[in-house]
Each structure stands twice: as C-alpha cells, then as structure tokens.
Amino acid sequence: MVWLIPEGRLTPFITLILMWIITLISIYYGKKGKFSVRRIPGLDKIEEAVGRAVEMGKPIFDIIGMGSFTSVYAPQTVAGLSVLGYVSKLCAEKGAKLIAPQAAVDVMPVAVEIVRQSYAEAGKLDELDVDEQLPYLSGTQFAWASGIIGMAARLKPAANVMIGPFWAESMMFAETFARVGAYQVAGTARLYQLPFFAAVADYVLIGEEIFAADAYLTKDPVKIGSLFSQDVYKLIAILLSVIGAILSTAGVKVIVDVLSK
C-alpha cells in the first residue's frame, strides 16, 4: 500500500494522471494550430470513388450507419457526417449523383444541412433533390438494411462509401454493393464488423482512421489536439515495449517490474 493505493495500481494511477495532463496540454496547443493531421490514403480512395461515379454516370452511395447522437457510438456517426460533407462537396463540384439514405431521426436534419451547404457552396443547390437523394428509410435494423439493398439493386451505383458505426447489417451492405459492381470504401471503429469491410471493400479504413479522417476534414482543434495526445501515448507504448523487450531479453526486468507496481 503506497499512500493508500493498493498493490499494482501505482503505475496505472500515475499513468492516468499523466494522460489527463498531456491530453489537456495537447488540446490547448491544438487550439493554437500547433499540430496537423496527415491526409490518410482513405480520402484519396473516396475521391477516386466519386471520379468513378462521374465517369460511369451512375450514382454514388454514402451511408453513415444508423447510429444516433445519444448513443455511445456518436463519435463514429460524427466522423461519418464529416466524410458525408467531403463526399457531397466532391459530388457537387464534379456533378456526380449522391444518394445518402438516413436511419436516425436526430441525425437526419444535420446530414441534410451538411449536404445542402456543400451544394450551395458549389452553386449547384438547384441540382439537389433532398427527398430523393437523402430518403429516410427506417430506424429498425433489417428494414433499414433491406431498404438500402433494394435501392442498390435498382440504381446499380458506381461507388459506395460507408463510414460510421455498423452492426450485423454491414455484411449485407458489403456483399450487395460488391455484387452490383460498386467501388467500395468502407470504415468503422466497431471491431466486430471490420472483417466484413476488410474482406469485401476495395479499401478499408481501420478503426480510428475514420476519426483521423474526421479531424483532417473538419480541422477541429480539439479533435486534432486529442489525436496528437493519443499519438504520444502510442509512441510511449512503442518505446516502453522496445526498450523493455531488449532489456528483458538481456535478463534485466526493470520495465516489466515498474509496469506491474
């Protein structure tokens, strides 16, 4: 017992305190624009997808999943909305037809607003038909899934971008869009659905890459700052592991001992 802290919890306690401090400092400097997020390859693939939709004169789907703002997966829905902003801007500029079906009642108005803003900035607001391009399908999982599958089979889109939280319906989407021949860029931070996207999509954004895309697109200082702090912890994890492994192999177990204090 060290000042009442039980055995094996001293290092976690110090680590947690440091994490609070470094995160706050990173967000503070993030607001001062000290950091920048690298452009992840996934965004280039999304641009390719829109290009393909223009070439083939067929629509491009952008599905942000059925998560709502009050669910624990809200950050993934927010990342999906940022990508929707990016895709809709590209579609407005290049003249591709965007289809973005909606499932969450509280997310839909925000999505419509984002798409309308992108089309307005490109001066193409008259080309946007919100009811046809951003239809509300359903809030229930399988009605939502079969609604999208029906649209995909009918419209035979050239491409499909799926970034956000997905559940069991991810397998149905990935399989149907691939069968229809759509070029797919998919990404989610829900670990259990990643295998389907990785197996079937042409390019997959793995886990936290969707948050990096979100921070890159929105340039939000708080997000960029916290992404920097996360990178710091990953680098610390790598350093401790490498040094620890070398020392342990040489018989010196100091790192492992400190970590289990």
Place this chain on the structure above:
Amino acid sequence: MYKREIPLLITFLSGMVAVLEYYFPTDATKNAFTVLKNWGIVIAAFALGFGAVNLFIVYGRRFRKAPNPVDRVFSIWLLVLLVITALVGVSLSSASDQYQWIYNSIYLPLGATMYASLCFYMTAGAYKVLRAKTLDSTLLLITAFLVILGNTPLSAAIWKGFFSWRMWIFDVIVSGAYRGIRIGVGIGSIVLGIRTLLGMETGYLGRR
C-alpha cells in the same frame, strides 16, 4: 446554468467517484460509491423505458399518417404486442409461466434466428465476392481459408496440422495485431472519456 453546467458537473463528479474508489479504496470512498452504484442501477432501470416511448412516438405517428395500409397495420400490431408483453410481465412478473410462454414462442425464435440467417449471406458472399483481387484481399483470404478449415473437427481428424495451423494463426497473428488494436482502442476510449468528463464532448446531452 442548471441546463448545461450542472449536468456536466454531475458527469464529472460521478466519474471521479468511480476513479477515486479504484485508486483509494478506503471505507469512505467505498461506502459513498456503494450508494452511487445502487442509484446507478435504479436510474439505468428507469432508462429501459426509452425504447417503448420512442416506439410509441415513431409508430404512433406512422399509424396515423403512413400512406400505405400495410405499414399502418404493422405499426399498430407492433404497439399492441408491446403493450401485451408489458402487461403480462408487470402483472404476473417475468418469472411467470405465461411470460415465459411469450418469450419461448415469439422473442427467442426471432432473436436467435434473425442474426443467424446471416450465414446464408456469408455463403453467397464467400462465393460471389471473396476474391483474391488485391494484395489486401489476398492476405485476408489466406487466413480466412485456413481458419475456416481449422474450425471444422473433420479437418483436424484428417490431419492434426490443420488444427495447429489454425491455433498458430490465433496465437501469433491475431494476438499480435489485435494487441496493437486493443492498445489503440484503449487509448482512444480514455482520451474520449477525459474529454467527456471535462464537458468537451456533449453529444450525449442531446441537441436542442
């Protein structure tokens, strides 16, 4: 003030008590946290009713306004079932035979089969879509193939190597890659947790 600041303060305090009780498990922190944990169960229990209220709002409106009659019949059917299940459960208790009858006849078969039928989708997917098109999909296909092979007892009976390959893939490749992913997810959740406790992430308060 009491619309945003006090709720954010409650988020911070209820989070901090939990963290304090872990690192400083004195009688004071333990007793205080015991009460808060028991409160948490009651409040979480109250929140279980949200699903029913949401359905009454969404499908109540759909019953009144939906153009096609099939939607309206299904909407009212859904609400009727909700009420019947709730009445039987609350009046006779969930441990009653009548309630168990409803569960065994309706909820269990639907819940067990709805997601299970995805295996047919996966079969069609494996046949039509799982291609060694790019380097990425080829790598994935190799381990998927070996694991599916290793998962069948028949293959292990033919040659024990199939089973040891499958175990090697899990004990080395999966353990290594997913340890890195797990550290990344852990760090992400902690940082998101810090931002939420400090009121920088307020999506959960609902947008108004």
Place this chain on the structure above:
Amino acid sequence: MIATDISIWIAAFFTIAATSYVFKDNIIFKFAEYTFIGVAAGHALVMGVENVKKYGWSHLKGGEIIYIIPFIVGVLLYFRYHPTYYWLYRYGIAFLVGQGIGLSMRGMVHTDFIKQIAATAGPLVAETALGTLNTIIIFILTITSLTHFIFTVKQVHIGTMSWLPKIGRYGMLLAFGAAFGNTVMTRFSQYQGRMLFLLRDWLGIVAP
C-alpha cells in the same frame, strides 16, 4: 414425433419467417421484424419496472429515504420528450454517462494499456525456437499495428520508417481474415442451433 405444443409451432413459424428475408424480402419477414421489435421493447419495459421495484423500492421500504433521489432523477429522464423542460432529462443521463466512463476508464488504463505493454516488453527468447519466433512475430505485429494508427506525427510515415505502418496494415488484414473465418463459424453455429430446434423439437425427425 411431431410437436403438439402450440408454442413450438409458433416458434417454428417465426424461425422460418426470420430466415425468409435471405431468399427474398417479403411481407412475412416484415411481420416477423415488427413483432420482434414490439416484444423486445415490451420486455425492456418489464425489466425496467422490475428492476426499479427490486433495487429501488426495496431500499425505500427498508427505510433508506435517500433512495428517493434516484427515483426523482429516473422520472426526470422522461422529460426528454418535453418541448421546453427537455433539459431535466440531462441529470439522469449525465450521471449514467459519468459513472459508465469512470467505471471503464479506471480499469482500462491498467488492462488495455499497462498490462498490454508489460506483455510486449517481456523477453523475446522463449524455451523453444518456435516459441522465440512466435514471440518475435507478436512483438513486431504489435509495434507495427500501433504505428499504423499514428496520424499527427508525419515522420512515422515517410521514408524507410513508412515500412512499419505498412507491415502493421498487412498484419491486421491477416488478423481480420482469421476474424472473418470465426464469424463464418459464429453465424453458422447460430443457425445450426435453430435447425436442431426445427428438426428435433418441432418435426421430431432427430432423436432428442
């Protein structure tokens, strides 16, 4: 011997209905899905009411008056649907979100960060040659998959260093293949359980 219990027949109907969407989306499946949603929401309501009775009311009855607070906060949750006093719902949600984050954050830093690093920082040499090879591969995959998730430090992705995230990505794709293989088994085993129900409990073709 074919089942005579009506409950088994209803369960069989819903099992087949819940499978039908795979072959073709149809109205029977829509009926099954709406039924599922209604009964599930009803069950959540019953569990909510019983939990409030078991874990809130029993304390109040036992004289612990302080448990009136979670009752009040729990009722306030339902102001979420009120046009003007919606913000009253935030007190309950703030408490649940804060407690949830506190409970996971405190342990996560130990099990998802510290312990994972400690395992990777262990000796690379094991008793057997294969053991050493496995440990080294696990070590490499953990480190490289971590580098893949570094977004604001550009040096990790330029020049020779950029090999690390590339290896990390390949390692993760191999691991996702294994996860895909296991998911195939999951969905199949779930449906095979239902097939066992249909052939044994319903049609009686299979011996119990």
Place this chain on the structure above:
Amino acid sequence: MGLEKVGALPRWLVMTIVVVLMAIPLIKPLGILPVISESTMDYYNAIDQLKPGDVVLFDIGFGSGGYPTLGPASIAILRHCFSKDLKVVIMATQQEGAVIYPLIMDKVKPEEVYGAKYGEDYVFLGYIAGVQTAMAAVLGDLHSAAPVDYTGKSIDTLPMMANIKNADDIDVVAYLTTAGEIAEGWVYQAYSRYKKTTCGGWLSMMTPSLKPYYDTGALTGMLDGIRGAAEYEKLIGEPGDAMKTTDILNLTQLWVLILVILGNIAFFAARGKEVS
C-alpha cells in the same frame, strides 16, 4: 475456357445446399470429437480446482441471439459446478438473461441430478440493469446491491447468502456474453478492480478482439464460441447440443471453402479471358 461458368451457380441453389448440409449430420451424426484447445482447458481447470463449498459467480450475459451457442455452454458449465458441490450465485447483465435462466435450468436439473437445493446451493439474482454498474455493485456489496432474488424473496432468507457478502467471498467469476461491453466490463470490474479469477466466453466472432485479455492473464480462461462449448461438453463427458451443432460445421464449412475456391477459379478464368 468454360471455367468461369463454375462461378455462376444460382444464388438460391447455393443457399438451399446449405440447408440440406445442415440437416444431414443431424439425422446421421458424424460424431467427430473436437480437439480440446488450451483456452477451454483453462476455463475448465479454473472451476475444476475449486473445493466443495467454494463460490462461483456466474453471469448470463446473453439473450436469444447467443442462445444457440452459449445456451449449451451455460448448461455444461453449470453441470460442472453442481457436480463439484460448488455454491453458484447466478445473475444476468443482459436483459433477456432473466428469461434464459429457466431454459438453462430445465436442462441442468440441479435438484434431480445433483441434489442441489435453491437457496442453499444456488441462487438467481435475476437481471440487474446498468451493465458495469451492476457488476461493480454486486462485487462491492452484494446484499445492498441486490437485496432480493429474482422472485422478490429477500436475500437474507436464503441460507447460502449469509456468508456471501462481496467479492472476497467469491472464488471464480465465470461469464458468457454476446456483448463486447459486458465481456470488457467483467475484465475491468472482476479482474482489474477486485483481482478475481475471471473466465469469459462469447461468440467466436468476438474472440480476436478479446484475446489480448486472455494473453495477458486478465482472463484466466476463454470459451471461443461453439467450439469452446463443444470442448467443454467433451471435458465434462456429457455430449449435448454444442457437440451436435459442431458436428454440422464439418459439412457447412467445407461447402463455404469449396465456394471460395470455385468463386476464385471463375474470377481468374474470366480475367484470363479478358487479358487474352
């Protein structure tokens, strides 16, 4: 080059063959016994080394979605516990756990088969809301968190509960779940906070992302979906639905492998044609 026709089997035929392949082993079982993996062995040993009278906290963390695979696993684990005269405190952190409990107990039959009495050898607390809040509350102070059992009877009237007050009186925490939140929750509360021997079981699609906890010792044992359940049934020597279900895997998984091969042959044949 008619090879690409190999990839043109109609969709409904591919799926109908799956149904047929599922029925055959049920009618004529192949009876191939699964190989025991280390993680299942560890789960089994964690319970097997307990002495009569030791306490196991068992959590039904799954519902209808997990019932076909985790139902048989629960039956096997509880049979194992009762055969060793252990005290079993059962709870549910998933909403449907309260109505899954009777289905499991109908198969385990503690009274007839093991002479175990409710209230003396086992108790069911029912579903407790709040997921990790429920776990931390039960482990922290059980009588205050769950003053009544699932029928509403006060805990103090149940003899066995007299000396089961909190985590210190519990020897092993064993759980089965389909939810990541519950699987991780027990790691954070039972292992990290209260240093309990904790064994987790789940759908096999969840194994990769939860394996790091087993590798680093946070979880003592791990059940990998239906494979783990079948191995556990083999270990306690009582074949059940898990073994029957695993038997079917032999044909259906091989059919998936064949389809992957056929699909890729057709793909490369078609691409070969395009190139030439």
